[in-house]
Amino acid sequence: MALLAILLSSLVTAALAPLLVRVSRRGASVSLSLVPLSLTVWLASLVPEALSGTPPSFHAAWVPELDVALTLRADGLSLLMALLITGLGTLIVLYAGAYLQDSPRLGSFLGWLLLFMASMLGLVLADNALLLFACWELTSVSSFFLIGHDSEQEEARQAALRALVVTALGGQALLLGLLLMGWVAGTLTLSELHAAGPALREGPLSLAILLLVLGGAFTKSAQVPFHFWLPSAMAAPTPASAYLHAATLVKAGVYLLARLSPVLGGTPVWTGALITVGLVTMVGGALLSFGHTDLKRVLAYATVSVLGTLVLLLGLGTPGAAQALVVFLTAHALYKGALFLVTGAVDHATGTRELPQLGGLRQAMPFTASAAGLAALSMAGLPPLFGFIGKELVYGASRHEPGGWGLAMGTAVGFVLLVGAAPRVGLRPFLGPRSEATRNAHEASPSLWGPPLVLAVCGGVLGLAPGWAEPLLAGAARAISGPDGGHLELTLWHGLTPEVGLSAASLVLGGAVFALREPLRGALETLHLERWGPSRLYGLSLSGLRRLADFATGRLQNGSLYRYTFITVAAVAGLLALPLMLRLGIPEGLKRTLHFHEAAVLALLVLATGLAVMTRSVLTALMALSVVGLTESFVYVLLGAPDLALTQVVVQTLTVILFALIFSRFPVQPSGGRSRRRDAALSLAAGGLISWTLLHASAAPPQTRLAEAYTSRSGPEAHGRNVVNTILVDFRALDTLGETTVLATASLGVYLLFRPSRRKRQT
């Protein structure tokens, strides 16, 4: 119950945010931040229960027919993520209020931000695969609006679209993968999937499931080659970047893989794919960060690198790797969140994020500078910060793999590059002489330097006293690697282990990389990686799609109703011809003897149709058509369908009036010559084919079972004797509801089409 309340209260807060901002711009973000704060405390109070044998959970049926349920469960891993989400959320909301103080759309920004928080919470707390997917898509949608917040800017719109296209495509793959998993396992409840683990890992569908799930996770977590959306998403306002692109959203994929690794993990494909992609992403992301001078982009590529590390750890699959994963994930959320917020504060104070223009900010912005310094030291993995503990564990986990020294070397390359990048973002802007851009900079309101400082200090405190977080982190690791997932003991000093050696070596080499950053940037620029990378492929496929759509639209939708009708009728005739070719022979219906009155009605129909076609007068044609329609209603009477007959009469009457009205407004000439012959051929073909099909169809034995079900249930269950009506308003009322809505929409369309244009009304 507590879990549902947590989820609902965050949703309600999101809805209220815009209103609150309208009431008070200043107080809104402060009071709004109290909600995630209290949620953090609430979630923290659930920790002991979550780490016990029976984690808190909630279950309510939602769409039981489709096995969709509102099932929530908070084990160690979920709770760790949820605490990061709400904890960071508190600081980000507070910060955003100050950062966007002058923006007219602060209200909608906070609303989307809180909706994002709610959907992220739902994602990590969900125990039903489809609920998880729904929240997953909701994070995509809300982040689309957050990235595209400055919607007047072309760049922001493009970036938002890019992030949405990439992650939503991955989301479709994920949905398919989850459904296949549910199909094989017989359940969509995540905590029950374990039982079907062997079938999911080794069954005939296992590869498809794995690839589809990986598609979802890799796109969301910006793994190579889908990494390109993350740096361009830096068009988002900085608070959104800090929240989405450092701490939470991009970790959704990692979370999903961690959640599923007890079920899907351990196979050669899983291990191979995750280690390869993770390693490439880790080294590639860190390397690419040197090609940029925009602070946020440097941070974004560094984030890509860390996401690679996390995926790599999941690929290893050992208990040690799981422990390293949760510790490193937490450490990264703290220091990267802080660095992004620092970037925002610097941008706010100086108006630029370009590294070469920044320098000497330490006197002007002492608090921001200390937050940046602390966070950068944690990023570089220096003791006594939490990042150091995380890095040691990563080295340990990769070294203990069989043949792991090679892997450890690979991770070391990534870390060396990260060590080289850390001083660029955390120290360079603050040291050295003041530059032109930073001359007038000064510390802004506490809401801008407070949150990053809190995050950075948290990283320091956890480094010095890791015992505080130990039970939760151990619980989270056990959720990934199984209940007997080994013992986690976090200390700063393990003695002189090979890990310490690797750390020291990467520090020295990282310093060298930092010193060589300018030549490195030059080298990366000459390679033109951005221009030929997957980003280019994305652009090409998007423009290709547009060209295809242009072509198809030009062909099919040239604005001529005549062509639309022609294509529609021709398509129907073509599709009907197909099954008829497979089913030749005289239809049963033709073998029936015709009664005299039936023959008479038929003759009237044929005569009226002939008149409608032959006549040169529009009015005569219209009258002949109405005769056809009225005769049809007579056919319904003959076949015992008075309801249809009644409707047909009234519809026919209205149709004639409508046609008359339309013909009186449009100049209509009867067609002639070639188009007339073509129309005649098409009409004959379509009409003949439809009649032939109907004759075949009427030969099939009628669905008496269905008819009986409706007639027998109509009276007792729907309280009506008219079966047609009870079907319409009771048994299949949802269809009717849909159709009425369609009717209303069509009518609105006509109204808008013929409405006197505003321009003409004015003149």
Added chain:
Amino acid sequence: MNSVVLRTVTRQMTPVLLQLSLVLLVRGHNAPGGGFVGGLMTSAALILYLIAYDVQTVRRLVRVPPVRLMALGILVALGSATLPLATGKPFLRAAWTKLPLPWGGELSLGTPMLFDVGVYLVVVGATLGFIFALEEGEVPEGGHKEDI
């Protein structure tokens, strides 16, 4: 159309047709009829009036703009579908109640009836909307044969 005969007949016929349409609507659950036909019948009656007189007269007669009729109809239908949720039953599950009548017997009332009324309102609104738009609107530019 300025025809005395038509106008006289219309004045007599329209109330009859409107009543007939209501009868169709109400009896639809047990005999041929229903919200759809009833709605069409109402529109037909009003359109007859429109032919005899003009759009303004019919608009005055109906009072409610067609768009609002449609909106009201969808709301009524949705409302009848949502009503069962209040008693914990699924969306669109029919709910029935019986009212004793003062002269004996009882009246069976249910959400499907309300749903039918919603359909009726949408149909009247939609068809009247069509006709009004065609009558009052302007001809789009370039009335070519192939454009219709």
